[in-house]
Amino acid sequence: MGRSPCCDKVGLKKGPWTPEEDQKLLAYIEEHGHGSWRALPAKAGLQRCGKSCRLRWTNYLRPDIKRGKFSLQEEQTIIQLHALLGNRWSAIATHLPKRTDNEIKNYWNTHLKKRLAKMGIDPVTHKPKNDALLSSDGQSKNAANLSHMAQWESARLEAEARLVRESKLRSHSFQEQLSPTGYVSGSGSGSVSASASTSAQPQQCVDVLKAWNGGWSKSSEGGNGLNTTGIGGTGGENSIPMIELVGTSGSSETGIIKEEGEHDWKNLRNSSHHYHHHHLMHENTVSLTSSLHHPDMTISMEGPWTPEFLKLSSSHIHVGNVDIEEGFTSLLLNDSGERSLSDSGKDSDNSGGSGNDCYEDNKNYWNSILYNLVNSSPTDSPMF
DNA sequence: AAGTCACGCAACCGCAAAAAA
């Protein structure tokens, strides 16, 4: 342990990078790979510390970085993931391919945090500042459920991040990590189908809810996707599905996982329909039991999932007595008064946003997140 | 036109975990 003497060394340059320095770094890494960051500056002829080089590379020079404005979907994903994970930017970044944790962090701090605060929502807890609203109608219970999910997801992401790191060590290219079968080392997602075609979808995501979607659906279809065990049934009424996300650090010997869920989303998109209609309409409390296996850890989560507040009626979703037709993003953006959805047809439903209905918005905030998490398909969101 | 302010972003700092010796 201990700190590495780094930029405090005299003679090393600090501050903004010049194009020449960028060129040197880029050229060196392209030719040799970064290897040891500590040794890199000398080899590359840079008067920088290794740390500075690594940062410059990962946050700016890396070729697979997308720059520029964040899309609505990306914003939505960040907010949803932040609600689940908090300030774990690297974990969030794994779900936003081509975005760096630093960029996401900056975007959160400069844009999204303010927007939430403007809505009267605490950007740290994602709860309305007037928390009394929640306790009266069972919202706190739902929030607790989500918190439970967050804990599980958080642990899963840690394992996922570690696996991604491991797989990155083995290969310079993400593409090279994809085996023809789609079974590769990496993040722990339940596999859906070995025959999933290679998709251009750049999505890097495996999420508990996606797994749930797929699991429920596959379960009801009798598919061979996730290791889904329906306790007392096959995902039907009152059943308790057991979804296992089986991960391994380098092979398929103990299970099947898929890198970033790259091939899953199409299947899951199809399955989300079934999920909604077969499961979310359940009036009864449904309990989910999920477990994550990894050579280093086994995480189990058992908890009540009470979707009675998510009663679907036609294309609407009812949260309590409130009919939510719009997604979380529209709620947020309309309320911010800064932007509006391109789909203007729905804007009128939101009573003009800009704080008129702040009370209701606050009340529905978590439910909206939940709704989006559950209802999103890969078409709707980069997450699912 | 000049000064001030706010904002966005790149980069730095320090801590802690992981890996190596």
Added chain:
DNA sequence: GTTTTTTGCGGTTGCGTGACT
């Protein structure tokens, strides 16, 4: 098992730029 080194992460800072007065 312990110590040292390396890497990764999150918080924070400071500079450049555009808007505003």
